[in-house]
């Protein structure tokens with residue numbers, strides 16, 4: 001019998017350091033001889049990458065509910081095509097964002113409501129939940145200050161929206177059993193904290 005792979009999610013506001021930490025965690029799993037794959041959202045499949053282009057393009061006109069459903073559609077494809085098959089064959093998955101992002105950015109940030117976003121995403125993911133979820137928490141000024149490229153459609157929403165996003169994550173952390181990590185720490189310190197909490201057994 002093949003042992004199911006572990007599903008690890010790294011969450012947090014834009015610029016918190018998720019991608020940096022995903023790479024370091026990937027290196028750690030590789031050093032342990034663990035087969036893994038990395039996903040980022042939205043995207044990670046051909047269909048999902050097309051949806052990503054629509055969602056992040058500043059020219060796109062998208063209603064709040066359409067935005068929520070597009071993120072959920074990309075996620076449904078990612079779970080069906082990549083994540084669930086990988087876990088079933090024993091491969092670990094490191095996910096740079098998962099449904100928590102939708103609850104926070106669309107449910108709280110856009111005021112669509114937590115319940116409806118949770119319901120939509122339960123359907124989209126067939127109820128698949130992570131084994132471990134990390135929340136890299138960082139104050140809004142610092143996290144936005146770390147984005148040094150042209151801003152996409154979501155990033156252009158400005159400070160008030162991103163304060164709601166940060167607060168949203170902090171409010172959601174307990175309900176979803178997220179392991180909160182201080183994003184002000186050094187890259188190396190954060191990486192060690194993640195590794196400490198990885199369920200190797």
Ligand SMILES: Nc1ncnc2c1ncn2[C@@H]1O[C@H](COP(=O)(O)OP(=O)(O)OP(=O)(O)O)[C@@H](O)[C@H]1O
Nearest residue numbers: 013014015016017018019020021146183185186187
């Ligand atoms: N602990 C840290 N201390 C200082 N700078 C950091 C730290 N972690 C990451 N950075 C830097 O902050 C910037 C954003 O990091 P990264 O791309 O990993 O964040 P992210 O959470 O994936 O962002 P996004 O959600 O916008 O893709 C990068 O320039 C990265 O080098």
Ligand SMILES: Cc1cn([C@H]2C[C@H](O)[C@@H](COP(=O)(O)O)O2)c(=O)[nH]c1=O
Nearest residue numbers: 014041042071097101102105106154155
């Ligand atoms: C999954 C997901 C993402 N978002 C937002 C968060 C970011 O602003 C972008 C993704 O860009 P990244 O640089 O790859 O982090 O999309 C969202 O609003 N809702 C979601 O479900």
